[in-house]
Amino acid sequence: MSVKSDISIRRLDSSTVPAVCELYRSIYGEDFPIPWVYDPVELEKREEDGRQATLLAFKDDRIVGQVAAVRSPWNPKLFELTGLLVLPRFRGLGIGGMLASNLMSQLLPELGWVARYTESTTAHDISQRVDLKMGHRHCALALNLLPPSTYRHDDIFIASGRVSCVMGFAEKEDDASAVYLPSRYAEVLKELAEGFSRDFVEDDGAPEGKSSFEVSAFPVAGTAYGAALSLGEGFGADLKKELAPYDSFPATMLQLPLVKGIDRAVEEAFAQGFRLGGFLPRWFENSDGLLLQRTGLPRWDEIKAVTPRGQRLLGIVRKDRETLL
Known part of the structure; x- marks a missing residue:
């Protein structure tokens, strides 16, 4: 090429x-x-x-x-x-x-x-700097995503515990569709979405119909990902059932669509120990997403954030975790 x-x-x-x-x-x-x-x-x-x-x-x-x-x-x-x-x-x-x-x-x-994203390790700043040169904005921080063994073969990585990743996004064109915000995270999501043109709506509805999930697990990494494809009336019970096989995993990432019913879904996930990860532009075909996560205690001093936006993201995620646990 x-x-x-x-x-x-x-x-x-x-x-x-x-x-x-x-x-x-x-x-x-x-x-x-x-x-x-x-x-x-x-x-x-x-x-x-x-x-x-x-x-x-x-x-x-x-x-x-x-x-x-x-x-x-x-x-x-x-x-x-x-x-x-x-x-x-x-x-x-x-x-x-x-x-x-x-x-x-x-x-x-x-x-x-139409949209693209990266997951850049916070064990060093090299990939984050490449990410920023590509025009990405840091919108989410996935804590404790990978085991330290992943990085032990390369001396540019500094990690004594599980490694977190910052997620950077870019899109080709603005998305004019409505983005429903949960009351718990409405203001911080607006901040994390800076640079993405969106029509924000505060959610006042309850989930309807049935919930549906897709779960993928990576046992070697000790990480499970759950994507909620729809938010139903029994969301809390369904979430608990779907993720029960992975309760022993060090990290579980939960991706929720920012659609009607998100406010109730967030509260039910919060009650099960999930905390804020960030904003996921274009995550689903017809909506943006919200990252929630349930992990062990991160090694905050080993998380490198190279820009003011990344440092602010780190502060938001850490504050939510430390003040609400």
């Missing part, structure tokens, strides 16, 4: 899939918490069916870096930009920037993106 001196950027194909698995091993050993990155068959299948698209950086004929755009299961026009990896001996050559630039200027338009 592009060439800079002896570095070239190309799309992943069947011949390069095994080398990508080895790229993960060379940086993370066997400790990366998503097992399919080590499975060439599954990785190729994900590329073929459109769940993700990967760019590779080559020096001569050697793969020295990669980045991927992963399509959201909840909104097909929302993509997570993830897996930005560069082998340690090739860092400092601008390869990460080349990968990010090609992803933004060529790959995402081909995929028909």
Whole structure:
């Protein structure tokens, strides 16, 4: 796709899939918490069916870096930009920037993106700075998301406990649809949504109909994700039942649509120990989202936030957790 001196950027194909698995091993050993990155068959299948698209950086004929755009299961026009990896001996050559630039200027338009996001580790500030150069705004902080073993193979990471990630978002165009706000977090969500044009409405309704959830779990990471696709009358009981198998996990992330009924749903989740994570623009196909989380105590002193907005986000999340537990 592009060439800079002896570095070239190309799309992943069947011949390069095994080398990508080895790229993960060379940086993370066997400790990366998503097992399919080590499975060439599954990785190729994900590329073929459109769940993700990967760019590779080559020096001569050697793969020295990669980045991927992963399509959201909840909104097909929302993509997570993830897996930005560069082998340690090739860092400092601008390869990460080349990968990010090609992803933004060529790959995402081909995929028909409307919104994009990143999860940048707070164990160092490098990926956060790349994130900001890409025009993302930090809107959410996922606490204790990953185990420290994920990062023990790379000396740029500093983590003695579980590692948190800051989530940065950007969108191609404004969304004029109504965003219903829960009273508990109405003002802070308006603050976290700064830079995104929205029509905010304070919710005064109760959930109706049935709740529905999609839950995914990553046992190696000790992290479970629950996405509420609808908010029903029995939301609290349904939530407890759906997440019960993961009560022992160190971190549970709950994603709720900001639609009618969100106020009651937030109070019921709050009663089960969930606390604020932040604002998730375009998280669902027809609505923005709210991140709530239930985790162990974070190591606040190891969470690096590199911008005033990120520091404010950290302060909001910490205050909610510490004053309301």
